[in-house]
Amino acid sequence: MMKTRISTEWLSGCSGCHVAVVDLHEKLLNLLDDVEFVRIPVLMDEKGYPEAEVGIVEGAIRSEHDRKALLKMRETCKTLIAFGTCAAYGGPSGIGWLYDKDSILNKIYKETVTAADDGKLPEGAPELEQSVTPLNEVVDIDFFIPGCPPHPYYIALAIKTLLGASVPAISMKTVCSVCNRQMEKREGVKFQRGMSTAPEEDICLLSQGVICLGSVTLDRCQAQCPNKGITCAGCAGPSMDIITEPHLDIRTMIARRMSLLTGIDQKEIQEYIEKEAKTFYSYAISSPIIYKKPMVEIREWAGN
Ligand code: SF4
Ligand code: SF4
Ligand code: SF4
Structure with missing residues (x-):
């Protein structure tokens, strides 16, 4: 049987959602019989965007790099999942939405006591966007798995659902x-x-x-x-x-x-x-x- 290819990407977040995938422990090993990770930054060094049946994206859009990476993921993945609360709603990094880009850069690279710079991003860093944007504001998203990070139970449930397994109904309650x-x-x-x-x-x-x-x-x-x-x-x-x-x-x-x-x-x-x-x-x-x-x-x- 052909394995389902999964591609993942991390944008502006804390990487905790990717660590939560690794937290599946032996469940992850069991899943590996049915899936193949073609891109997963927390475990492998793949700079390109291989074609995949399932794309999992962590983090919100904060920089030019984030936006381009998300568009690449949408282009190469049949089903795209907004993974974690940053991806679904902006998450904790969404606090940056309250401030404009220049005041954030000045605060970090100029006004902070330990900063000895001129309020600009370090050389080579991707250009920041004016604000923080959840993923579905930019591309169509097929599924949302909120959580900071998502709970391993729901990650496993989502992957099994995508593999066509029969799973219990997912709660929509509080x-x-x-x-x-x-x-x-x-x-x-x-x-x-x-x-x-x-x-x-x-x-x-x-x-x-x-x-x-x-x-x-x-x-x-x-x-x-x-x-x-x-x-x-x-x-x-x-x-x-x-x-x-x-x-x-x-x-x-x-x-x-x-x-x-x-x-x-x-x-x-x-x-x-x-x-x-x-x-x-x-x-x-x-x-x-x-x-x-x-x-x-x-x-x-x-x-x-
Ligand atoms: S109870 Fe659940 S949703 Fe609420 S803060 Fe804790 S982990 Fe998050
Ligand atoms: S949702 Fe939480 S764990 Fe995931 S990237 Fe955002 S801050 Fe980190
Ligand atoms: S029942 Fe009360 S303590 Fe429990 S989650 Fe709801 S508000 Fe919080």
Whole structure:
């Protein structure tokens, strides 16, 4: 049987998504019976773009190199996957969307104490674009696998699906749907700006006065943070209702839900989320899904 050829590329991100592929461990070895990696920068030195059935792209577009590489991937791969939250929504590097190119270059290469340069990119580095762009703003994308990085379970599931195997239906629900904690209505809860003590077991973190983004985040991780007592930071990107409904937004949905559960003033929560917009919107800030929402004023909230 002909093996399915897979080609991968990394653009502006942190390489963590590629490391997540290697994290498949023995599952990766099993897959190698059916697939052949013709290009995978984390494991092999292939500078060209060989033809492939499946293309997997990590990272967002930030430079001329990123854009050209993405176009090459689209040209050479039958099916193209936006792999990870940077590829799907701009991800953490999307914070750069808040600033123009020159102010970023000046900050790094001129104003930083250790910089002894003139605010220009080092020689030979690819030209930066004005902003950060998720992949589907430039080419057609066939599948999205969000996550920062994607969870090995979903990577294996996606590859098996592409190989034609029968796999369980993939959840379109939120992180809350797989969280072991229960929402409980309480009174007199104090608003906590971040978790200061160990949380009570089994009780939703919102009910305890701490902002958790599980209810506005797509489940692509089996709730690994809240199930271990850590708030969900939204790294798998927005939930389906936020993606599909222009009038729904992270700030208002979280503030309303938390206020109903705790009695804390909804306005106080909303104002805190606005003040910390760089944190609470950090994974999808450069995606039009978020910044084009009529009630979202990210640039204003972030003070730019
Ligand atoms: S999605 Fe996360 S892990 Fe993947 S490249 Fe972006 S920052 Fe790194
Ligand atoms: S908001 Fe967070 S803690 Fe509460 S149920 Fe959802 S994921 Fe769990
Ligand atoms: S719980 Fe939230 S922050 Fe943690 S891995 Fe899942 S989506 Fe990411």
